[in-house]
Amino acid sequence: MTTQHLVDQIHKKKSFLCIGLDVDLDKIPKHLLATEDPIFEFNKAIIDATHHLAVAYKPNTAFYEAYGLKGWQSLQKTIMYLNEQHPNIFTIADAKRGDIGNTSTMYAKAFFEDLAFDSVTVAPYMGKDSVEPFLNFKDKHTIMLALTSNQGAFNFQTKTVEGVELYKKVLETSKTWKNAENLMYVVGATKAEFLSDIRKIIPDSFLLVPGVGAQGGSLQEVCEYGMNDQIGLLINSSRGILYASKGEDFAEAAKVQAELLQSEMMSILLKKTGA
Numbered sequence: 001m002t003t004q005h006l007v008d009q010i011h012k013k014k015s016f017l018c019i020g021l022d023v024d025l026d027k028i029p030k031h032l033l034a035t036e037d038p039i040f041e042f043n044k045a046i047i048d049a050t051h052h053l054a055v056a057y058k059p060n061t062a063f064y065e066a067y068g069l070k071g072w073q074s075l076q077k078t079i080m081y082l083n084e085q086h087p088n089i090f091t092i093a094d095a096k097r098g099d100i101g102n103t104s105t106m107y108a109k110a111f112f113e114d115l116a117f118d119s120v121t122v123a124p125y126m127g128k129d130s131v132e133p134f135l136n137f138k139d140k141h142t143i144m145l146a147l148t149s150n151q152g153a154f155n156f157q158t159k160t161v162e163g164v165e166l167y168k169k170v171l172e173t174s175k176t177w178k179n180a181e182n183l184m185y186v187v188g189a190t191k192a193e194f195l196s197d198i199r200k201i202i203p204d205s206f207l208l209v210p211g212v213g214a215q216g217g218s219l220q221e222v223c224e225y226g227m228n229d230q231i232g233l234l235i236n237s238s239r240g241i242l243y244a245s246k247g248e249d250f251a252e253a254a255k256v257q258a259e260l261l262q263s264e265m266m267s268i269l270l271k272k273t274g275a
């Protein structure tokens with residue numbers, strides 16, 4: 001999917017909501033455990049109930065890898081379902097990959113060609129040659145960790161290296177890489193106070209922003225400091241939507257939570273664009 005297509009979807013749906021599909025078998029309703037593929041059945045019900053409210057879905061691959069081959073098959077069925085039923089929805093494999101060049105090329109093929117995701121998250125720690133193989137894929141997006149939502153972000157990302165905070169160096173340097181127009185960045189909602197500085201370095205890039213809901217980040221603050229002319233934000237919520245109810249009404253309860261976020265987004269968009 002092109003960036004323009006994503007922007008068009010945001011305006012059409014009046015939403016920049018990304019729903020995280022982090023399926024934990026200990027948290028899903030018990031009646032689903034009797035089905036052939038509980039993870040897929042859960043995802044399908046969530047997608048069916050919320051697809052009109054979201055522009056993106058983000059399965060975190062850890063939640064599938066943890067269940068071995070069966071989990072990977074559930075991931076494959078989920079992405080196929082999204083691509084076939086909802087081709088206008090942006091898909092993110094939250095896999096946080098990155099390795100030496102030839103290995104990164106294989107990761108990129110796995111997520112962009114075999115699974116046909118629109119984007120994948122990568123870690124910047126191994127540098128340019130570990131990220132560029134992902135950037136070679138046309139109309140695919142590489143979402144690089146910049147300033148993460150967790151407390152550990154302060155261990156390295158905000159430390160000063162050669163006079164600049166490391167996360168700023170990551171942003172500045174990555175802008176010079178080949179096909180850098182295919183880059184997006186992860187910035188945690190819990191780090192909203194850093195967004196003005198981040199926007200000075202990457203005014204036009206899309207940001208994937210996890211950390212609202214369960215981690216306590218504020219949607220209003222993220223929008224105030226992080227929104228650009230193209231909106232430029234995908235706000236993720238996973239647990240806050242998926243596990244709103246543990247009962248048979250889980251999909252309806254997820255829809256209610258997604259509606260709350262989408263209606264807040266709609267008012268923010270209305271204020272910004274007047275449309």
Ligand SMILES: O=c1ccn([C@@H]2O[C@H](COP(=O)(O)O)[C@@H](O)[C@H]2O)c(=O)[nH]1
Nearest residue numbers: 020060148149188210214215237238239
């Ligand atoms: O900085 C980061 C990067 C990734 N994540 C991931 O996003 C979701 C957040 O889930 P919630 O349940 O809404 O807290 C999850 O998959 C994380 O691994 C992040 O939280 N922060």
